[in-house]
Amino acid sequence: MLRINSIKNGIVIDHIAAGLGIKIFQYLGLDKADYTVALIMNVDSKKLGKKDIIKIENELDLDYTVLGLLDPNITVDIIKENVIREKIKLSLPEKVENVIKCKNPRCITSVEKYIPNIFHLVDHSAGEYRCTYCDEIYKVSDL
Amino acid sequence: MLKGRHLIDPMDFTLEELDEIFELAGDIIDHPVKYSDSMKGKLLATLFYEPSTRTRFSFEAAMLRLGGQVIGFSEPGSSSVSKGESVADTIKTVGCYADIAVMRHPKEGAPKVASMYSEIPVINAGDGGHQHPTQTLTDLLTIKTEKGRLSDLTIGFCGDLKFGRTVHSLIKALSRYQGIKIVLISPEELMIPDYIRNEILINNNIEFKEAERIEDEIGSLDILYMTRVQKERFFNEDDYIRLKDRFILDKEKMELAHADMMVLHPLPRVNEIDYEIDEDPRAMYFKQAKYGMYARMALMLKLLGVK
Numbered sequence: 001m002l003r004i005n006s007i008k009n010g011i012v013i014d015h016i017a018a019g020l021g022i023k024i025f026q027y028l029g030l031d032k033a034d035y036t037v038a039l040i041m042n043v044d045s046k047k048l049g050k051k052d053i054i055k056i057e058n059e060l061d062l063d064y065t066v067l068g069l070l071d072p073n074i075t076v077d078i079i080k081e082n083v084i085r086e087k088i089k090l091s092l093p094e095k096v097e098n099v100i101k102c103k104n105p106r107c108i109t110s111v112e113k114y115i116p117n118i119f120h121l122v123d124h125s126a127g128e129y130r131c132t133y134c135d136e137i138y139k140v141s142d143l
Numbered sequence: 144m145l146k147g148r149h150l151i152d153p154m155d156f157t158l159e160e161l162d163e164i165f166e167l168a169g170d171i172i173d174h175p176v177k178y179s180d181s182m183k184g185k186l187l188a189t190l191f192y193e194p195s196t197r198t199r200f201s202f203e204a205a206m207l208r209l210g211g212q213v214i215g216f217s218e219p220g221s222s223s224v225s226k227g228e229s230v231a232d233t234i235k236t237v238g239c240y241a242d243i244a245v246m247r248h249p250k251e252g253a254p255k256v257a258s259m260y261s262e263i264p265v266i267n268a269g270d271g272g273h274q275h276p277t278q279t280l281t282d283l284l285t286i287k288t289e290k291g292r293l294s295d296l297t298i299g300f301c302g303d304l305k306f307g308r309t310v311h312s313l314i315k316a317l318s319r320y321q322g323i324k325i326v327l328i329s330p331e332e333l334m335i336p337d338y339i340r341n342e343i344l345i346n347n348n349i350e351f352k353e354a355e356r357i358e359d360e361i362g363s364l365d366i367l368y369m370t371r372v373q374k375e376r377f378f379n380e381d382d383y384i385r386l387k388d389r390f391i392l393d394k395e396k397m398e399l400a401h402a403d404m405m406v407l408h409p410l411p412r413v414n415e416i417d418y419e420i421d422e423d424p425r426a427m428y429f430k431q432a433k434y435g436m437y438a439r440m441a442l443m444l445k446l447l448g449v450k
Contacts (some may be wrong), residue, residue, distance in 0.1 A: 106271045108250040112229050115256055122342065130338070133252020134273060137338055 004038050004055060011062065012077045013054040018042055020071055027066050027099070030056065030102025048073075065093035069100075069140060092140065094121050096129065100138070107134035148198055149258040149265045153279040153312040155241065158319055161283065168284050168434075168441035173375030175208070178440065180283045182211030188241035189215030190257075191268070192248040196267050198277070201432070202245050202256060205439035214241060228323040231260040238262040242449055245277075246270075264446040272306040278409050279312040280442060281435035282364065286366065289405060289427060295322035296301050299360055300372035302390050302415055304329040309409040310370055311339055314431055318347045330386055333372070357390060361400045367392070369408045369428075371415050393417040400425070 016024060021039050030037045036057035045051040059080075067074050078086040082104035096119045102109045109115050109131070119129040119138070127140035145160055156164070166390035171178050182448050187206040191199050194217065203213045216224075230248070234257040237244055244261065246254045248269040269275040287293050287330065297335050298317065300310050304327055305441050314335075315325050325344065334353065344351045361367060369392055374383050392406065397420060408416060408428040 026207075075271075104251065105271075106251045108230065108248070108252040108256050111250060112231075112256065114229065114231065131252070133255050134271075135251075135338055 001021055004040055005084065007036075007055050007079055010058050010079050010080055011054075011060060012079060013056075014051070014075045014077065015048065016052040016054065016074050017048065017071050018050035018052055019088070023052060024052075024067065024070060024074075025054060027070075028054075028062055029046045033058070049068065062141060064090060065096070066099050068092050071097055083117075092094070092121055092124060093121070094130040096121075100129070102131040102134060102136055103138075104131065104134050104136040107131060107136060109133055144199050145445040147252075148446055149261070149267075150276050150442065150446070151255045151258055151265070151267045152274055153276040153316045154319075155247040155276070160314075161280075164280065164286055164438065164441045164445055167282055167289070167444060168437045171379065171440050172288075177342055178209055178256060178444070180210040181444060182206060182209035182447070185209075185211040185243070185447060185449070187211060187213045187215075188237045188244040189213060189217070189268075190219045190237065190244055190246040190248075191215065192219045192246070192253070192395055194218055195247050195269065196435050197432070198247060202266075202268065202277075202439055205436050205443060208436070209440055209444065211443075215308045230256050233257075234261045234265065253301075266442065266446070267306060272308050274312050275308045275347040275409075276312055277439055277442065278435070279316045280407075280438040281431060282309070282313050282407060284315060284438045285407060285427060285431045285434040286405075289430075290365065293317070296320075296365045297326065297356075297363055298366045298368060299326040299328055299337070299364040300335075300368045300370070301328040301392070303333045303356055303372045304335040304370070306373060307333075307370040310368065311336070312366065314339055315343055317351050318343050323349055325349055326354045326364065327351060328355065328357055328360055328373045328390065329353075330355065330390070332382065332386060335433040357392060357396050361396055361404070363402065364404055366405045366407060367400070369406060369412075369413070369415050371408075371413045391415050391417065392420060394419050397423060397425070 021041055026040050038055040040053045042050045043053055046119055072090050074090055076088040077084045082135045096115050101117050116133040121127050122130045159176050189199055189202055196360035230253050238261055243264045245266040245268045246257050248270050251271040253270050254265055258265040267276055304310050372386055404425055405427045406425055410432055
């Protein structure tokens with residue numbers, strides 16, 4: 001079995017749905033990191049069957065709102081001196097900018113590419129977001 | 144304070160701000176000469192990325208009647224847009240010349256984008272099938288002036304409720320007044336979008352019903368708002384031909400309506416209102432067009448802070 005050492009100071013992003021790890025890796029810009037980073041894919045999981053894990057050996061201030069949008073089941077642990085010091089609870093962000101794109105062919109963002117893609121949370125329980133330009137509604141599960 | 148603001152969505156202004164506009168519009172109607180030089184030295188830019196004679200004329204007439212002047216284009220082919228200029232660059236450039244801009248665009252949200260990059264007030268004159276807030280101002284001013292109130296009304300909307308942006312905007316605006324009941328009369332294919340049904344009607348506890356025949360509902364209405372089934376909103380011509388004639392208002396149906404029911408229509412009409420209805424005193428759609436010009440006069444005066 002593949003072994004990845006535990007980290008001393010850094011962040012562990014766990015319980016990522018299998019296959020989603022690479023996307024998160026890219027969203028967080030970790031593909032450009034100059035510090036130690038591990039993306040572990042298809043790890044056996046009791047809860048998920050298979051899962052992905054990201055380990056970052058660095059004290060970073062990351063924007064976790066994107067993670068909540070991609071998969072609210074993800075857990076984030078902040079490690080200091082080999083101990084979990086903080087567990088960050090993920091939730092759906094109120095505003096999402098340049099993470100998802102509007103798919104409405106009538107939306108202005110479909111033709112003018114410089115415009116920031118902005119979505120606002122309209123229904124927390126249903127996980128629904130609305131495009132700020134055309135009002136098209138998207139469910140998180142469809143994104 | 145309306146000075147320097149944009150009008151993109153019918154909900155951009157509070158009810159008090161709308162009242163300010165209606166009050167000014169009322170004064171313009173009563174004393175037009177008093178305002179004939181109010182906009183002297185001011186320039187309106189009309190940026191029409193798709194044809195719309197009526198709305199453009201209404202804005203231009205409004206500005207000219209206030210003593211201002213107008214520049215602009217009425218189709219993108221005759222402008223820098225045909226060279227691929229973005230909405231953001233166009234509005235930034237136009238802002239160097241004009242004091243206020245009005246934009247119609249086939250893409251939803253384009254005027255909002257313009258407002259984000261603009262130094263001058265931007266008015267949405269219709270963005271695709273999305274919003275048309277100055278038509279809403281027109282409709283509200285017509286109802287308020289002719290009915291004397293904007294509350295305790297039963298309003299029927301008939302025709303293309305799916306793509307009809309005037310309908311969406313007016314329903315949003317009416318949802319803020321007390322005692323409003325809505326009747327939605329449309330074929331199944333052109334029913335109101337979910338976001339209007341859920342976010343506006345259901346969330347605001349507005350009493351509403353959906354129906355398929357004008358004659359079943361007309362007797363209960365204070366206002367019947369007719370819309371045309373627009374060919375350009377269809378992807379498929381067969382669908383258009385099948386649906387366009389289904390919801391026509393004629394003399395027979397009007398006999399079932401109250402004596403003081405009011406028929407509104409954003410115009411242009413195709414054939415959804417029989418010409419014989421035009422003589423009926425309840426037909427208010429041409430007067431409504433005139434109210435539209437007054438509403439736009441009042442709006443532009445407010446956005447430019449002209450006393």
